[in-house]
Each structure stands twice: as C-alpha cells, then as structure tokens.
Amino acid sequence: MKKLLHTTALAAALGLTAGAVMAEGKLVIYHWFEYIPQELLDKFAAENDVEIVMDTYDSNEALLAALKAGAIGTYDVAVPGDYMVKIMAGEGLLDTIAEGELANKGNIQPEWADPSFDPGRAHSIPYQWGSTSFAVNRDAYKGDIGTTDILFNPPAELSGKINMLDSQGEVLAMAALHMGIPQCSQDREQLKALNAMLQDAKAHWASFNSDTAKEVLVSGDAAVGQIYDGFAAKARAEGANIEYAFPKQGYIVWMDNVVLLKDAPNRDNAIKFMDFLLEPENIAAVTNYARYNAGVSGVEPYLDPTLATQPESNPPADAGAGVFIEVCDQATQEVYDQIWTNLKK
C-alpha cells in the first residue's frame, strides 16, 4: 500500500514536470450523465498523466445498444447497473480481471464481493448502490406515501401530476411490486392483469422522463416523480419540499459497477482507474457528489456527515423489501416488451 502511494506520488510529480503539455496515456470512459465529480477525474488524470475522455448515456439499455452497435473497442470502462452486468457478460462484452490485477480488490465490502450478477467480481467493481422509488411533493399531498398506490392508483390531488422514469425495467418492476407478482411472471392471468393495471394507471400520469426526473420535482411541474434516492436527495437540497418514499410493497435496489470492457484500448489505465475508485477517499468523493452509497470499506471518515442521516438512505422500519431488477428469458421478455408498447401506444 505504502509503495503504491509512493509510486503514484512519483508518477504525479513526473507528470507535473514532464506532462501538462501532452498526456502520456489515455482513458476512455463511458458513464452515466451527472454521476462523477470533475475534480475526481482531474485528480486521476494528474496522478497518472493520462488524458480522460468521457461520453455519457442515460440508460443501461442505451449503453448496451451503443456497445453492440460497434462502440466496443472504443471504451475502456463503463458503469452498468447490476442486471446489465449480467447481460453484458452473457453477451461477451466484458473482459476478465485476472486474480491479483487489482491491488485494492480487498477493499470491496464483503457483502458486495461476490454478487449474484457477477460471481467473484470477475469483471466489475462496485461503484455506487442505492434505490429507486418515488418522491412526493409535501406541499401537494400530506397523506401517507408509503404505498405504491401513489404511482399506480393515486389520490385525486396527485392524479395528472406524476412523472415516471422513461425506463421499461424500472416501471415494470415497480408495477410488479405493486401487484405482488414476480418480475418475470409467466402466468398469463398475472400478465393480463399487469397490462390492464398499467393502462388504468397511465391515465394518472403526466409524463415519462428520466433525464429531467429531478428537475420536474424541483420546478414543481410534477408533484410525484419516480426517482433514484440520490436524485431525490439532490432535488431536496435544491429546495423542493419533497419526501422520498419507501413503500410497504417494496422498492427497487440497484448497484452500478465499473466494468472492464472487452478490447479496451487502454487496458492498463482502466485497471489503474478501477484501483483508484477502490480507494476509500476517491469513491467517497463520488458518494458525496451523487448522494448514494459506496460498496467499499473504510469510506466513512471521508463522507459528508449529512449522508449518514439523509432520509433517502435510511428506510423506515415499516418499509418493504428492496429487490434487484431481474433478467427475464427471451420469451418472457417479449411479453413484457409488448406490455410496454401497449402502455406507450
């Protein structure tokens, strides 16, 4: 550890004297929008004398589509969510991290060291984890919000003021929780009921938008918004009088992961970047910025103290269980695709 710090410091010093004009290496990141502080990228660039190029995407599906359409070989690392890591590995889009390649692999918290979506962390490291639920404007509605009825069968004062994420996985998983059916149900009656329930619920919705999920809550254009916990915390920090709900029917838990992409043009720098993000101080900077949770041990001293008590990260005792989005087989997925098309036709 000490030696590593020493070498990085040396590299940084060399970088400062020799570099600045032209960086030695390069690192190409494919990342979600608004999800990493620029200072952290600058720090990595300075320490390792690399030029960082970053493109952004707005959904796991968009990431997969871009890589399959030929972007593989362009990027070194990407940050897919849990179920997408599994899909990408299955599609052969990920490179394997050899045992011992990551010096800081031991920093991963034990509960995230061997997740079902990437056994043994062969391709990925934790980035951030959190939940997806919804937030309600407390000026618009004072009643109980601990139920998915707020989204799918809302009280009159919230009807027509709801923004949903424009994301099939998150909307349909939440709907499954609402109805108490499995996410990849193959039961025809359940699927028909799900289809009908969504048709009715749509009449109460104002819009589908993921990119502006936070803004519509801050501006007051929407009184209810399906949203990620960190985005809800940011919206609250920007002045919206909103409360993030943990419905009794359950809510979605997710983990975003930094993966090593197949044919990464700068594989060495990608490994360095992953090691960099396993340093508690660095990943804590992401958490402080994005308001989610890190999956790395020893981050606590570096965290913004308000994070520990922020309501978005602390489910109440009567909250339902958090569940990951499941990956369905092709035949089942096609029915869900049809239900989504019916919803948006």
Add this chain to the structure above:
Amino acid sequence: MAGGGTAGGGPRTDTYAPVRLWLLLPAWVSLTILVLAPVSMMLVYSFLTKEFRGGVIWEFSLSAYDQFFCNRGLFGDEPCSIEWTYLLIFWRSIWQAGAATLLSLAIGFPTAYFIATRPARQRALWVFLITIPYWVNLLIRTVSMKFLLRDQGPLNDALLGLGILSEPLSIVNTNLAVQLGLFYSYLPFMVLPIYAAVERYNFSLSEAAADLYAPRWVILRRIVIPAVKPGIVAGCILVFVPSLGSFLAPDLLGGAKTFMIGSLIEEQFKGNAGNWPFGAAASMILLTMVLILLLIFARQQARAGNG
C-alpha cells in the same frame, strides 16, 4: 467521352464533356456512401431475424413486417388481426407534423411576404434575424420552449398577470406543446423558401390587377399565391418531413406518454426492446410513405408547370 448528340443544342456548352463523369464522381461517391448504403442496410436489416437484446441474426425473416401489420395478442399466439398500434402511432405523427406545418405556413407566409417587401438593404437584416435562434442547439431551444410554456412559466405568468386567465393553462405534456415545439424548431425552413419565391415575384402583376379593380384578397389568392407556390410547397415539405421523424419535441414537450414514429424507432435501437429488424422495418415504411408523398407533390408541380 459520349460525343455528339449535343451539336444543335441551345445555350449549353460542352466544355466539360470529356471530364463530365469525373466531375460527377464526388457527388456519386457521397450519395452512395451517405444515402444509398445506409438505406440499403436498413432494407436488408428489416428482413433479418432479431437477436435478443439488440443485433441481428443473418436469417431471412418477415417477422418485423408481421409485427407491424399483424396483431397476435399479448402472448403472440393468436391468429393475425389488423394491428392498429403502429398505424395509430404513424397517424398521430402525421397529424402532429401536419398541424405544425400548417401553423408554420400561417405564420411563415406573412413573415416571408413582409421581409420580401422591405427595401433591398433591410431584407438581409431580416433574414439574418430569422436565423439567429438557430445558432443555438435544437435541444436547448426545445427545453427553453418548455420553460416558456410551463404552468408557472412566463407565458402563464403574463396571461394571469394581465387578468386574461384566472387558472394557468396546462400546455406542457399536451399535443399542442408538441406542435408549438415543432413549429418553432422548423419555422425558418418555411420562411426562407417562401421569401426566396416572393422576392422573385414581379409586383407589377399585383399593381396591374389592382388597376383592373381586383380586390386585395383576389390578388393574393389568384395571382400572388400561384406565383410563389413552388416556395410554399418547398417550405411545407421542409417542415413536414423533419417533423414527422422528430422525437425531441414529443419527448420533452409531449411528456413521451405516447410513441411517435421517431421515438418508436429510437426505442427499438436504444431502448429495452432491442428489436433492430423492427426498427429498420418501421423506418422503411416511413421512408416509403414520405417518398410517395414527395412523388405526388412532384407530379402536381410538373402538371402545374405544363398547364
């Protein structure tokens, strides 16, 4: 190369005849690379088998077109009945684009007429002013439009403040917002061709008509409009066609509650469905529709030109 045949021709000179093919080469190459190749690829992909989660399997299949026209129920095992879902999406998009085109025409024609009738020195300035907003990215302009139209936005504030309204107008997330967005996005495409046509119009024709006691309305309808019709048609096509395929305005201003052609196709490539052949088939159907529409326009133009 191809000598002769032009000897008795009119004003055309054949200075470039020996190298004509070479001079045309860049145009042909760019047309092939930028138009022909992508469209052929789309055509081929629309007849392939879809790969789960995006991509294609190189096996011939009609299932993309079957999906477009055949409704086989939620579970895909019922006999084929007419699928209205996608026809409805297409119809809605055509209707939206048509409304935006009419709106652009209603505002664009008088604007173009006004500019063309200014003194020559002022005209350039007016044209310049029309294009200024278009130096800004389309996304930014669409988002700004949303801010203007919001329930607590400047438009509603002004109308409420003036006492014209007692309740704010809810425009965002409606079809009207989409039409306004499209109209605003593509207005210059209407103004500029009409302006070019009106500028060439010989105003002594209007004076002659007025001397013969034609009322103003008749002059406009029977003399001005027929004379500038090519500009109007060009403007309508230039607004209608991009409006038809747009997805920014429907997503941002319409709330993305219903698919438009553009967002339906986008979903097949970028979204969860990952159905490339279907996206390609929907694009081909759209392309065919636009092509037929343009052919009808072109024939009418030709007929009007001959008659």
